[in-house]
Amino acid sequence: MIKTDILIIGAGPVGLFTVFEAGLMKLKCHLIDALPEAGGQLIEIYPKKPIYDIPGYPSVMAGELVDKLLSQAAPFKPGYTLGDRAETIVQQEGSFLVTTQSGVKHLAPVVIIAGGLGSFEPRKPQINQLANYEKKGLHYMVKNPDDFNGKKILISGGGDSALDWAIYFAKKSGPVVTLVHRSDQFRAHKDSVTQAYDLEAKGKMKIFTHAEVVALQGATKLTTAILRTKEGAEQPLSIDCWLPLFGLSPKLGPMANWGLEIEKNAIVVDNTLDYQTNRPGIFAVGDVNTYPGKLKLILCGFHEATLAVQSAYKIIHPDKRFTLKYTTVQGIQGF
Structure with missing residues (x-):
């Protein structure tokens, strides 16, 4: 069984950035993705397509952005279960037990769903x-x-x-x-x-x-x-x-049966605080979620992940107080 602080469902750009934000708070992460490599749609669908709305990058190829996010997450040594889909989730003594299609079990007090469009196929x-x-x-x-x-x-x-x-x-x-x-x-x-x-x-x-x-x-x-x-x-x-190029047909797959509130094939979250779902301890960030005013942009997913991790820390360490420090002050080992 794989045990971690935060289990991230989806190793796309938002999932990878979640690792970085969690790492700043000394939280360990493990990611599950049905695709054989990290990167989500950016790698699977358009790795050589330029992206223009990432701060600091007038233009960046999708595949290059994934490489940068992997490098950014690397110092925090995340674990990966790739090429294997998360099938079931069961609450177990203050944690969530997530089992994949191949039977691999993962245990974590917090689950952050960053599954993009979920599974998808072209129209x-x-x-x-x-x-x-x-x-x-x-x-x-x-x-x-x-x-x-x-x-x-x-x-x-x-x-x-x-x-x-x-x-x-x-x-x-x-x-x-x-x-x-x-x-x-x-x-x-x-x-x-x-x-x-x-x-x-x-x-x-x-x-x-x-x-x-x-x-x-x-x-x-x-x-x-x-x-x-x-x-x-x-x-x-x-x-x-x-x-x-008529777009993709998103499918939540097994996540649709996890007891989460679903609206138009997306997971409803509380955007006024931390992007938590109707199940405490389970968050949804990135394109997989929905709320009033939702914009399906990578940039917005990064913001959502940052706030979700802040609340995740309180769940994992209810008796501790985390003091936010700028990365220019605390630094990051490994860079």
């Missing part, structure tokens, strides 16, 4: 014979942008991910990128929409609105996508790859 378009082209030109995420060098890329979607990748590929030398969206209103950031239309004006991108992909063609791999406009007209488009 797939409803097109016949879709599976025939998966990994043969059809991709639901970009793990290595270099794999798409020199290819005729078609991207579908109107959110941030679709626009970000369309802009990224359009700025690189190569064939013109095609962006298709079923509406003329994009959900992405306004600046991204402006950039996309600027690139279209420069001849580096083609944008089709009120259109969608309705069929795919190709004998052994994807070679053609059939676009249909709102008028019903269809036109073939020669492509090497298609990226339907």
